[in-house]
Amino acid sequence: MRTLFLYTALAGLFFLNACAKTDNYDGPNASMQGQVMDKVTKKPLLTGQGEFSIRLLETSWSDNPAPQDLAVRQDGSYSNSKLFQATYTLQPYGGPFWPAEKIEGFQLGASAEQNFEVTPYLQIKNVKWTLKAENKLDVSCSLTAPVTAGLPQVIEVRPFLSLTPYCGAGNRIDAYYKDEYRTLINKNWSEIGDMQTGEGTETYTINDLPLKSGYTYYVRMGAKVRDTYEKFNYSEIEVIKVP
Amino acid sequence: MAIIGLFLCSGMQSCKKMDLDPLGVLGEDALFGNEAGARKYVAGMYSYLPIEDFVYHPERGFRWDNYWQNSETLAAMSGEMTGQFWGVAGAQGFGYWPYDRIRNVNTLIAGLPKYKANYTEPGYNQILGEAYFLRAFYYFALVKRYGGIPIITEVQDPTGDKEQLQVKRSKESEVYRFIYQDLQQAMTLMAATSERGRANKYVAAALCSRAMLYAGSIAKYSGYSNLAGDATDKELVGIKREEAEWFFKQAYDAATLVLTGPYSLYNKNAQDKELNYVNLFLDLDSPEDILIKEYSLTAPHNNRLKHSYDATHLPNPTFSSDNESAAYPVLNIVELFGELPITDATGKPIRYSDRKQLYSELEPRQRATFYFSGMELREGAERRAFDIQRGLYKTFPGKAADAQMGSGTAAINSESNRILAGPKNSLFDFNGTKINITGEHGMWKDGHANNTRTGFYIRKYINYKMSTKDVKLYNSTQPWKIFRLAEIMLNKAEAAYELGLIKNDETLKQEAFQYIAQIRDRAGAKPYHYNSAAANLSGKYGYPLDGNLQFIREERERELCFENHHWWDIRRWRIADVELNNFVPNSLMPYLVLDELKYAPNGERINSFIFIREKEPWNKTFNFEKKWYYEPIPGGELNKNPNLYPQNPIY
Numbered sequence: 001m002r003t004l005f006l007y008t009a010l011a012g013l014f015f016l017n018a019c020a021k022t023d024n025y026d027g028p029n030a031s032m033q034g035q036v037m038d039k040v041t042k043k044p045l046l047t048g049q050g051e052f053s054i055r056l057l058e059t060s061w062s063d064n065p066a067p068q069d070l071a072v073r074q075d076g077s078y079s080n081s082k083l084f085q086a087t088y089t090l091q092p093y094g095g096p097f098w099p100a101e102k103i104e105g106f107q108l109g110a111s112a113e114q115n116f117e118v119t120p121y122l123q124i125k126n127v128k129w130t131l132k133a134e135n136k137l138d139v140s141c142s143l144t145a146p147v148t149a150g151l152p153q154v155i156e157v158r159p160f161l162s163l164t165p166y167c168g169a170g171n172r173i174d175a176y177y178k179d180e181y182r183t184l185i186n187k188n189w190s191e192i193g194d195m196q197t198g199e200g201t202e203t204y205t206i207n208d209l210p211l212k213s214g215y216t217y218y219v220r221m222g223a224k225v226r227d228t229y230e231k232f233n234y235s236e237i238e239v240i241k242v243p
Numbered sequence: 244m245a246i247i248g249l250f251l252c253s254g255m256q257s258c259k260k261m262d263l264d265p266l267g268v269l270g271e272d273a274l275f276g277n278e279a280g281a282r283k284y285v286a287g288m289y290s291y292l293p294i295e296d297f298v299y300h301p302e303r304g305f306r307w308d309n310y311w312q313n314s315e316t317l318a319a320m321s322g323e324m325t326g327q328f329w330g331v332a333g334a335q336g337f338g339y340w341p342y343d344r345i346r347n348v349n350t351l352i353a354g355l356p357k358y359k360a361n362y363t364e365p366g367y368n369q370i371l372g373e374a375y376f377l378r379a380f381y382y383f384a385l386v387k388r389y390g391g392i393p394i395i396t397e398v399q400d401p402t403g404d405k406e407q408l409q410v411k412r413s414k415e416s417e418v419y420r421f422i423y424q425d426l427q428q429a430m431t432l433m434a435a436t437s438e439r440g441r442a443n444k445y446v447a448a449a450l451c452s453r454a455m456l457y458a459g460s461i462a463k464y465s466g467y468s469n470l471a472g473d474a475t476d477k478e479l480v481g482i483k484r485e486e487a488e489w490f491f492k493q494a495y496d497a498a499t500l501v502l503t504g505p506y507s508l509y510n511k512n513a514q515d516k517e518l519n520y521v522n523l524f525l526d527l528d529s530p531e532d533i534l535i536k537e538y539s540l541t542a543p544h545n546n547r548l549k550h551s552y553d554a555t556h557l558p559n560p561t562f563s564s565d566n567e568s569a570a571y572p573v574l575n576i577v578e579l580f581g582e583l584p585i586t587d588a589t590g591k592p593i594r595y596s597d598r599k600q601l602y603s604e605l606e607p608r609q610r611a612t613f614y615f616s617g618m619e620l621r622e623g624a625e626r627r628a629f630d631i632q633r634g635l636y637k638t639f640p641g642k643a644a645d646a647q648m649g650s651g652t653a654a655i656n657s658e659s660n661r662i663l664a665g666p667k668n669s670l671f672d673f674n675g676t677k678i679n680i681t682g683e684h685g686m687w688k689d690g691h692a693n694n695t696r697t698g699f700y701i702r703k704y705i706n707y708k709m710s711t712k713d714v715k716l717y718n719s720t721q722p723w724k725i726f727r728l729a730e731i732m733l734n735k736a737e738a739a740y741e742l743g744l745i746k747n748d749e750t751l752k753q754e755a756f757q758y759i760a761q762i763r764d765r766a767g768a769k770p771y772h773y774n775s776a777a778a779n780l781s782g783k784y785g786y787p788l789d790g791n792l793q794f795i796r797e798e799r800e801r802e803l804c805f806e807n808h809h810w811w812d813i814r815r816w817r818i819a820d821v822e823l824n825n826f827v828p829n830s831l832m833p834y835l836v837l838d839e840l841k842y843a844p845n846g847e848r849i850n851s852f853i854f855i856r857e858k859e860p861w862n863k864t865f866n867f868e869k870k871w872y873y874e875p876i877p878g879g880e881l882n883k884n885p886n887l888y889p890q891n892p893i894y
Contacts, residue, residue, distance in 0.1 A: 064881075064888045094893070099471070152469050153785040177825060186785045186821075226785060228471040228893060230820070230869055 026085060031111045033079035036072055036092055039117040040146045044076030045097070046120075046234045048160075048168020052095030054078050054116070059105070060087035069093065074166060085109060092116045096224065096231040098147060119146050121225045122154070124235035126203070129219065135242050137209040141221040141235060143193065143200035151189045152225040157204040158182035160220050160234070167218040167237050181206050211242045275351065276358045281370045284351060288377050289441070290546060291344050293384035295807040296536050296723035297550035301333030310551035310716050314569040317810040321819075322865050324701070324805070325828050326570040327692055331865055336388055338877035341381050342395060348378045349398045365434060372432030376442045376450070379425040382418060383454045387811060388874045390415040390480035390891060393884075409884040414478040416486055419458035423493055426451040435504065439535065445504040446534045449726040451497035452734040457815045458482060459490035459741060464817040467786040470872055472892030480873050480891055488745045491738045498735035506530055506728045508765045516767035520611035524704045525721055533726035540720055551716045553709060556701050558684045558693050561627050562620055565715035567693035572613050572701050572805070573828035574856065580609035580768075580801055583831065585854045590642040592853035598631075598833055601854060607767035612804065614700040616682065616833050625711045631698055632682035632852075633832035634663040635671055639853060649832065649857025661834075663688045673837050686832070690860045697859060698831035703805050724806065729765075732758035733799045740792055749775070752791065759798055766802070784818045814872055823867035828859045870894055 034054075038045045053069035072078045072095070090103040097118035106114070122143050129139040139159050145151050160167050161176045183204045185192065193200040204221075211217060217240045222232035264270060274280040293305050300307035301317055319326040320333055351374045359367055385392045393410035394417070401408075413421070429447035437443035462482035474480045482490075509531040512519035523529060527537075542548035554566040577583070583601065587593050595601060598617035602610055614620070616631035637660050647653035655661065662671050664680035665688050671680050681687055685694035706721045736755040743752030756773040763770060777790035796816065800809055813819040832855050839851035870893035881887050 064885050155785075178827075179825065186782050226467075227469050228869065 028082040028084045029110070030083040030085045030108050031079070031081035032070075032083055032108060032114065033077070033112075034114040034116065036076045036078070036095075037115060037117045039119045040123070045095070045118060046124075046236065047072060047074060047076060047095065048170050048232070048234065049074040049166050050170055051168060051231055052229070053093055055091050055093035056083075057089040058084065058086050059089055067093075074168065083108060090114060090116075092118050094229045094231065096121055096227075096229070096233045120233050121145065121147075121151060121227065122223050122233040124157075124221050124223055124233060127221055127235045127238060129238060129240065131211070131240065131242065132208075135211045135213055136207075137211050137217075137219075137240065138205060138207045139209065139219065139221065140203050140205040142203050143223055145189055145193060145198045145200070148189050148193070148195045148198050152227045153188055154185045154192060155224050155226055155230065156182050156184050156186075157206075157221060157223045159206050159209065160222055160232075161209070162218045163215060165218055165237065167220050168234060169222065169232055176209060181209060211240070213242055216241045271354050272358070275354045276361055278362060278366050278370070281351075281355070284347075285370065285373055285377070285441075288344065288347055288351075291341070292377065292380055293339065293341065294536055294723065294725055296725075297538075297552045297719070298547050299807070300337075301810075302335075302337055304337045304339065306547040308547065310549075311555060311566050313551040314555040316570070316805075317807040318805045319570045320865075321810040321813060322573065322823055322826055322828065323576050323800075323809055324570040324572050325697060325859055325861075325863050329570070330863060331823065331867060331871075334867070334871040334874075336874040338879070339384065339388060340877055340880055341384070342393075345378060345381050345395060346398060348374050348381070349396060352378070352396075353398050368432040369434055369437075372429045372444075372447070373442050375425045375432065376429040376447045379422045379429065379447070379450060379454070382422050382425070383450065386415060386418040386422070386454075387457060387815075389876055390474070390873045391418055391478070392876075393887070394418060394421050409886045411886045412479050414482075415461065415480055416458070416478065416482040419454060419482070419490065422454050423451065426454070426497075430500070439532075440537055442534065445501050445506070446726060448497045448500040448504075449533045449731055452494045452501065452731055452738070453726075455490050455494035455497060456734045456738055457811070459487050459494055459738065460815045462487035462490055463741065464786060464815070467784075468817040468820070468869065468872060470869065470892045473889035474873075474891050477889065479889070488742065491742045491745070494734055494738040495742060498731050498738065501533065501728070501731045502735070504533075506533060508728055508732075508761060510765060516607035516765070517611045520608050520766065521702065521707065524724070525706055525708070527722060529727075531728045532724060533728060533731070535722040535724055537722045538720040540718065549717050550719045552704055552721070553706055553714045553719045554716050556705065557620075557714060558695075558700070560711075561683065562711055563714040564712050565718075568695070568700060569692060570701070571695045571697040572699045573697050573859065574699070574831045575829055576800070576804055577609070577613055577699060577831070578829075579797060580606050580612075583854070585831070585856065586643045590644060592639065592643045592855065594836070594839065595852045595854075596850050598852050606769075608801070610702075612701075612703045614702045614705075616698065618702075620705075620707055621711055629684055629700060630682040631685050631695060631833055632679070633686055633698075633834055633855075633857075634661060634680055635673075635678065636661055636834050636836045636853070638838045639834070639836045643853075643855060646855045646857070648829075649855065649860070665689075673840075678835065678837070682833070686860070696830060696861060697828065698833065698854075701805060729762055729802050730808070732762055733795070733802060737792075737795050737799065740795055744789075744792070755791075755795060759795060762798065762802055771798075784816075784821050786817075813867075817872065819867040819872070820869050823865040826865040827862055828865075830857045830859050831855070832857050868893075 036045045050071040053071050056068040057065045059065060070078045070080045085108055088106045088108055090106050092100040097120045100116060100118045122145055124141050125144055127141045129137060131137055158181060160172045162171050162173060192202050219238045219240055221235045224230050224232045274284045297313055298307055299305050300312055300315055301320060314326055315329040318324045319329050320331050355371055391412045391414045394413045395410055399408055426447045430444050433444045433447060435444050462484055465481035466484055507530045509523040509529045510519060512522060538548045538550060540549055554563045556568050557563040559567040584593055602615040614629050616629055619626055619628045645655045662680055669680045670677040686696055687694055690696040704721060736758040739751045740755040753773050760770060771794060774791055780788045780790060780793055813822055833852050834855060836851045836853055841849040843849055873891040875891055875894040876887050
């Protein structure tokens with residue numbers, strides 16, 4: 001019987017031994033940052049907070065990597081300090097611009113900076129606003145297309161209002177995101193603009209946005225085309241103080 | 244030790260003969276070897292057939308057990324209805340992946356020929372044809388969700404080579420063509436008639452007309468939705484435009500075959516078209532039914548063969564004694580049947596002394612599809628009217644537009660002029676007379692569960708013959724129409740018109756309106772005539788569209804609303820991202836105007852009701868994200884089979 005106990009005890013030791021292999025891979029200690037620029041204006045791309053991303057595919061690990069998306073801020077910058085040191089494919093993804101080129105085989109060491117240039121579908125120009133009696137706001141703009149050939153249909157133009165400097169589709173006062181405050185277009189560029197120069201021929205006006213006295217509004221115009229992602233191109237932000 | 248060793252050795256001896264057939268499990272020969280066995284096997288597959296019926300939940304799956312969620316339907320996702328806690332939430336589905344069921348079918352197709360000698364020729368053909376039909380049904384449920392998916396036609400060996408088990412996705416077009424082939428087989432093999440609830444030749448043709456129509460419109464319109472990505476480049480989603488003609492032709496031919504079958508539009512109560520249309524959905528013996536799913540209160544619960552449609556769509560306690568109504572038809576779809584007489588020529592609201600007058604002249608089908616305020620339900624002592632009233636106006640001298648869609652900031656809607664109330668049956672003291680502020684069934688000030696927020700309740704499929712005390716959860720059994728003739732006629736009309744456009748053939752385009760005419764005649768609707776100079780509506784969705792085609796689409800919506808078609812229709816037409824772009828439904832709210840109340844000589848009050856078009860008061864907004872044109876391939880399946888990559892666009 002004693003031998004049996006001994007065997008049982010020995011068998012137990014085998015179980016205790018089982019997990020001896022420890023994870024000795026490096027943690028996610030690499031960082032990466034950069035800026036998405038507008039290829040036409042050479043300025044940071046006009047966007048809203050977190051409306052598109054830099055898509056990372058870690059190609060050194062698997063053939064079908066799950067994409068990691070680094071959100072892009074309103075000023076067009078992005079950064080992340082918890083990445084693995086590895087080989088990546090990088091691409092600005094899901095934004096209001098022509099498909100951007102992929103950067104393949106990007107070796108990420110301890111830290112890196114990588115900027116991107118993209119061509120926006122539309123530029124919003126000539127934003128004009130007037131604050132009328134009873135605090136009603138009229139705002140107008142026109143469009144320009146840097147590349148006209150193959151431009152998807154233009155869907156709509158609409159204003160975005162916010163009470164903070166963050167202003168866009170993700171940071172908006174919902175009360176103004178209504179059908180009555182938009183211009184529905186649904187037309188090809190050839191019907192609303194010049195195919196050679198890319199200048200739009202029409203002015204889009206949104207009338208009688210009711211504002212409240214004593215508030216400071218951050219206002220920008222947005223327009224989108226029927227591409228895959230249907231994100232907005234924006235104008236610069238106008239600051240409107242309502243007396 | 245030696246003793247223990249011996250003891251262990253003796254244990255090893257016990258089961259000498261292990262290759263015994265288990266008792267209590269039906270083997271292949273029992274199931275496939277005779278018609279009764281095959282019938283049982285097939286019945287099991289019908290039970291799990293992906294039918295989007297009363298107990299289908301878009302985000303939870305088929306045969307969903309939480310019956311109090313029977314109001315969370317595809318109709319409440321597509322903007323036909325607006326619910327309480329449920330919107331477009333289910334658009335990404337529930338990861339449906341029925342390859343286990345498909346394997347069952349494949350087992351039957353592979354195993355049956357061995358036993359052919361045991362069958363009569365028609366009996367054998369019927370079972371085999373049914374198997375092909377069932378397989379097509381499963382694949383259609385997959386392809387309309389995911390686009391291209393792996394086509395598996397054999398019984399895979401689970402211990403086989405990994406590379407062979409990990410089947411790649413086929414193109415979306417190839418899957419639809421595979422469905423076509425299976426259904427052709429099924430049509431050739433099966434007889435013209437079958438017992439109720441089982442497939443026959445015409446049932447297979449009905450599925451074929453629906454599936455091929457879907458494929459045709461995806462071929463024609465998918466290019467316009469600009470759904471870019473690897474899956475699009477490989478044609479796993481989307482079909483080339485030049486294939487549209489072939490698919491529309493197959494849809495047309497399959498529908499033609501169904502129309503030669505023994506079916507006719509339900510018209511048993513031709514003299515009362517409203518009642519006729521109501522009964523169409525309740526009569527178990529309808530010549531319009533091609534395939535239905537029946538329910539039974541006595542079936543074992545795990546078969547999920549009962550539902551709660553009545554209890555989840557009618558207000559409690561007046562018409563339901565359990566649960567409450569939780570989804571309401573929106574005004575937009577009510578008005579699709581025709582304008583309601585709300586305002587006069589000058590734009591002022593028309594005055595009604597009785598709310599029933601509003602709908603008395605409307606299309607019978609419209610009255611049969613929705614419960615308007617004032618309509619009555621139940622028999623005898625239980626008979627009551629739907630009492631829907633939003634509130635009171637002290638005075639309403641101006642135009643309907645003055646109410647600004649019910650906005651609280653409109654001058655006429657100031658709290659001193661428009662009286663709303665919280666709990667029902669609150670009374671307002673008007674010059675000494677106490678007057679109910681709201682209706683019993685809606686709506687309270689800010690909307691409330693069990694009360695309509697749109698001014699309507701659904702009538703289609705509601706079993707008016709039930710007693711209110713029986714309207715409970717798990718207690719409804721009216722059958723679900725999987726295929727009915729009206730849909731096939733609409734399939735044929737749409738396919739004919741699309742073919743006419745592609746081939747520039749006026750005859751085909753005009754033919755479409757023969758079927759529209761039959762459907763509208765049964766519905767009691769005004770005739771619509773083919774317009775050879777139809778309006779150009781290409782601005783609507785940004786692709787070529789004319790007024791006739793738009794009418795055919797709208798007729799489909801009118802005839803088939805709340806039957807779980809529209810969600811798939813707006814997907815295949817690629818209009819969902821336009822139709823459901825920040826969409827807030829409209830409501831129609833009855834108000835009583837106090838300063839116009841009069842009294843008859845006998846002291847009876849003569850009411851003055853007006854109907855105001857308002858934004859749905861919860862401001863529930865529908866948005867369709869473009870990626871939802873396809874559901875994502877389930878993550879668990881991608882892990883098991885990397886050959887399923889690439890994922891569908893934008894996921």
